[in-house]
Amino acid sequence: MPLLLKGAGVTVQIFIVSAVFAFIIAFIAGLGGVSRLKFVRVFTRMYVEFFRGTSLLVQMFWLFFAFPILLRAYGYDFSMSPYWAGIIALSLNYGAYASEIVRGSIEAVPKGQTEAAIALNMTRWQRMSRIILPQALRMMLPGFGNISIELLKGTSLVSLITLSDLTYQGQMIRNSNPGMADEVFLALLVLYFILALPLIYLSRFFERRASKGVAK
Amino acid sequence: MDWNNMCQTFNDKDNVWSWQYTCEIFPDLLDAMWVTISATFVAYFVALILGLFLTLGRRSPIRPVKWFFQGFLEFVRGTPPLVQLFFIYFGFPEIPYIGFEMSAFTAGVLGLGIHYSTYVSEIYRSGIEAVPKSQWEASKALNFSKGQTWLRIVLPQAIPPVIPMLGNYLITMFKETPLLAAITLMEMLNMAKFIGAKYFDYLEPFTIVGFLFLLLSYPSAILVSKLEKRMNRRFRQKNA
Amino acid sequence: MLKKGCMGRLNKKVVEHKSYQVKDPIVRYNDITKKFGDTVVLNNLNLEVGRGEKLSIIGASGSGKTTIIRMLMTLEKPTSGTIWVDGDYLWHKEVGGKLVPADEKHMRNVRGKIGMVFQQFNLFPHMTILRNVTEAPIRVQGLSREEAEERAVTMLEKVGLAEKVDQYPSQLSGGQQQRVAIARALVMQPKVMLFDEVTSALDPELVGEVLEVIKDLAREGDMTMILITHEMDFARDISDRIVFLDEGRILEQGSPDKILENPDSPRIRQFLSRFIGNSSVSGLATTK
Numbered sequence: 153m154p155l156l157l158k159g160a161g162v163t164v165q166i167f168i169v170s171a172v173f174a175f176i177i178a179f180i181a182g183l184g185g186v187s188r189l190k191f192v193r194v195f196t197r198m199y200v201e202f203f204r205g206t207s208l209l210v211q212m213f214w215l216f217f218a219f220p221i222l223l224r225a226y227g228y229d230f231s232m233s234p235y236w237a238g239i240i241a242l243s244l245n246y247g248a249y250a251s252e253i254v255r256g257s258i259e260a261v262p263k264g265q266t267e268a269a270i271a272l273n274m275t276r277w278q279r280m281s282r283i284i285l286p287q288a289l290r291m292m293l294p295g296f297g298n299i300s301i302e303l304l305k306g307t308s309l310v311s312l313i314t315l316s317d318l319t320y321q322g323q324m325i326r327n328s329n330p331g332m333a334d335e336v337f338l339a340l341l342v343l344y345f346i347l348a349l350p351l352i353y354l355s356r357f358f359e360r361r362a363s364k365g366v367a368k
Numbered sequence: 369m370d371w372n373n374m375c376q377t378f379n380d381k382d383n384v385w386s387w388q389y390t391c392e393i394f395p396d397l398l399d400a401m402w403v404t405i406s407a408t409f410v411a412y413f414v415a416l417i418l419g420l421f422l423t424l425g426r427r428s429p430i431r432p433v434k435w436f437f438q439g440f441l442e443f444v445r446g447t448p449p450l451v452q453l454f455f456i457y458f459g460f461p462e463i464p465y466i467g468f469e470m471s472a473f474t475a476g477v478l479g480l481g482i483h484y485s486t487y488v489s490e491i492y493r494s495g496i497e498a499v500p501k502s503q504w505e506a507s508k509a510l511n512f513s514k515g516q517t518w519l520r521i522v523l524p525q526a527i528p529p530v531i532p533m534l535g536n537y538l539i540t541m542f543k544e545t546p547l548l549a550a551i552t553l554m555e556m557l558n559m560a561k562f563i564g565a566k567y568f569d570y571l572e573p574f575t576i577v578g579f580l581f582l583l584l585s586y587p588s589a590i591l592v593s594k595l596e597k598r599m600n601r602r603f604r605q606k607n608a
Numbered sequence: 609m610l611k612k613g614c615m616g617r618l619n620k621k622v623v624e625h626k627s628y629q630v631k632d633p634i635v636r637y638n639d640i641t642k643k644f645g646d647t648v649v650l651n652n653l654n655l656e657v658g659r660g661e662k663l664s665i666i667g668a669s670g671s672g673k674t675t676i677i678r679m680l681m682t683l684e685k686p687t688s689g690t691i692w693v694d695g696d697y698l699w700h701k702e703v704g705g706k707l708v709p710a711d712e713k714h715m716r717n718v719r720g721k722i723g724m725v726f727q728q729f730n731l732f733p734h735m736t737i738l739r740n741v742t743e744a745p746i747r748v749q750g751l752s753r754e755e756a757e758e759r760a761v762t763m764l765e766k767v768g769l770a771e772k773v774d775q776y777p778s779q780l781s782g783g784q785q786q787r788v789a790i791a792r793a794l795v796m797q798p799k800v801m802l803f804d805e806v807t808s809a810l811d812p813e814l815v816g817e818v819l820e821v822i823k824d825l826a827r828e829g830d831m832t833m834i835l836i837t838h839e840m841d842f843a844r845d846i847s848d849r850i851v852f853l854d855e856g857r858i859l860e861q862g863s864p865d866k867i868l869e870n871p872d873s874p875r876i877r878q879f880l881s882r883f884i885g886n887s888s889v890s891g892l893a894t895t896k
Contacts, residue, residue, distance in 0.1 A: 201586060202582065204589075205543075205581065205582040205585045205586040205589070206543070206578045206581045206582050206585075207543040207544065207545075207546045207557070207578075207581055208543075209546040209547060209549070209557060210546055210557055210574065210577055210578045210581060211578070213557065213560075213561065213570075213574055214574040214575065214578055217561075217564060217570035217574060218564075218570045218571040218574040218575060221384075221569065221570060221571045222384065222571055225384035225571075226384070262728075262730075264726060264728050264730035265730060265732065267681075267683050267726065267730060268726060268730035268731075268732070268789075270681065270682060270683060270719075271681050271683075271722075271723065271724040271726075271793065272723075272743070272744035272748060272792070272793075272796060273716055273719050273720050273744065273748050273796070274744060274747060274748055275712075275716070275748075276712070278747050278748070282743065282747065283732055286734045287732075287733065287734050290734070301445075301446065304448075305446075305447065305448040305449065305450075306448070307448075308448035308450040308451055309448075309450060309547075311450075312450075312549075312550055319448065319450060319451055319454075322451070322454070323454070326454075326458060331462060332462075333454075333455075333458035333459040333461075333462050334455070334458075334459035334460065334462040334463050334467070335459075336459070337451060337454045337455035337458065337459040338455065338459065340451050340454075340455075341443070341447045341451055341452065341455060344446070344447040344448055344451060345443055345446045345447050348446035348447065349446070352442065352446055
């Protein structure tokens with residue numbers, strides 16, 4: 153059990169760091185997706201489609217196993233720690249999904265809002281930061297809640313690149329205690345569910361608020 | 369001419385990216401792709417059927433039954449599919465009385481199927497809730513039985529509008545099949561890892577696998593979004 | 609649709625476009641053409657608006673009325689031609705005697721002279737009434753919060769909504785929201801105010817309160833106002849001139865009495881006949 157708790161700590165840490173990066177990426181790519189510059193739009197589109205089109209685990213394996221080979225071949229002395237391979241893959245992957253929520257929410261703000269802001273002579277930046285984003289943010293939150301639950305579940309994959317998270321510790325215990333696999337993995341599921349509960353409640357809360365739709 | 373001989377014509381084994389190596393391992397990866405694809409479809413089938421039961425169970429008028437299904441949905445959706453796979457493959461056989469051994473393929477499609485049945489059930493639900501209440505009342509007025517109402521009136525109206533969303537989950541599940549590598553199934557990713565370990569070179573196998581995933585999922589995603597647009601048009605016309 | 613097209617062609621033979629002299633123009637449209645794809649919305653339009661003038665633009669929907677003022681607000685870009693506002697070109701910059709496309713900075717300078725009220729109000733739902741009105745003075749004009757709030761309250765008093773400062777747009781009726789939108793535009797002290805069918809989205813019983821506010825504004829005098837409206841009585845009351853737009857061209861323009869009572873063009877008579885008898889609730893008589 154202490155091992156599992158230690159693993160849970162690693163899971164939470166990976167989750168938080170990746171979530172922060174993922175949401176930063178989501179905003180950058182989401183804004184890039186509505187840019188007036190075509191090459192920015194095309195570039196973000198490619199990023200999003202690429203990371204949504206391949207699997208998270210494939211991306212993680214590629215970063216962990218293949219990427220260092222590529223760099224070393226070009227003369228960089230480089231090895232990828234499982235920690236960073238995991239975080240980079242998780243952030244880029246969920247960032248791509250979350251950026252679609254950002255983009256969709258920005259596009260869902262009625263056009264009249266932009267027009268009113270232009271009529272008040274606001275700059276492009278003021279229009280985005282004062283008028284569009286605050287309204288879009290409200291629409292994003294339920295989606296962000298769901299993505300964060302997916303991200304928490306996704307962190308379990310880092311165990312497959314030897315990072316000692318909750319799932320990894322479970323595997324270790326199973327290996328050293330034959331015949332206990334059922335208890336171990338059930339405990340693991342329950343622990344993950346407990347970790348997910350606050351996120352589940354948070355996204356419920358956001359959903360209720362969004363469906364009420366009162367601007368306050 | 370034999371495949372490997374043909375591959376040797378590239379003769380670029382020393383390059384960072386070797387086409388000869390790519391060529392040599394390609395048949396194995398392609399074989400593994402069929403495992404991936406068949407696992408996807410079987411798991412998807414499991415999810416579609418199980419999702420329907422979950423949806424019906426959640427609508428049960430009997431409170432404890434309803435709670436059980438809701439709790440199950442919440443729990444399965446809130447926990448990682450990878451751990452669920454471990455539980456089914458390693459843990460389940462050890463459970464006294466009911467446990468039995470399964471092949472990695474069976475455990476894998478069951479695990480993925482169960483996990484995604486909760487998402488599929490959510491989609492069914494949105495479809496069913498979109499069917500107007502008056503349809504239920506009309507069925508009652510015509511004295512249809514409960515089963516007839518579901519089968520002949522409600523589901524035929526609820527399912528077609530949500531087909532594109534269901535299609536999206538087929539693609540999502542396809543991209544989740546690499547998880548089955550963790551329970552020893554020789555699907556694409558596991559094959560790539562196996563090959564990489566054998567030849568001490570991971571670059572080509574993992575890159576090819578990523579490329580194959582993109583090649584299969586991206587066009588399907590475009591297809592689904594086209595379908596979605598067409599469905600939306602049809603749906604709007606109906607409502608107008 | 610077909611019938612309308614035929615009528616239009618017939619009429620153009622009868623009525624020639626008359627140019628109209630304006631003493632001290634503040635806005636000038638020169639040879640403006642606007643196309644959306646293959647559709648010509650405005651066809652080589654020339655129009656001058658005098659300083660302090662109250663100008664109403666009427667015409668069937670699809671005649672290009674809204675496009676005229678949306679181009680002046682920089683919400684729509686002319687396909688060709690120039691727009692001149694109070695000493696500067698709006699979409700162009702003069703560089704060495706030549707006109708080149710304007711950059712954002714130049715456009716913002718010119719745009720600052722113009723304010724607009726929209727058909728759908730477009731209040732910011734996430735801000736209180738007070739912040740709706742103070743946001744632009746503070747951010748755009750750099751006023752202090754106190755100064756902006758003082759100005760805002762004065763404007764809100766003018767439209768009769770000073771007590772609503774702490775409420776949100778969703779808590780107000782459509783008519784009240786539109787009055788806030790007017791205050792929000794006024795607080796920027798524009799030289800030219802644009803009103804785009806500001807009562808079309810309102811329930812009939814709420815139209816009056818909004819029109820009263822605009823009438824008061826018109827009576828005060830010095831602001832230039834361009835209005836697009838289907839309220840003929842209102843247009844007659846406040847306008848110095850009425851322009852009748854038909855298929856992207858000015859068919860006829862002149863004093864309200866001339867256009868509304870005795871137009872030369874049968875096309876206008878036909879258009880106006882739809883409003884006779886229900887002009888007091890003419891919000892219902894729009895051509896949508």
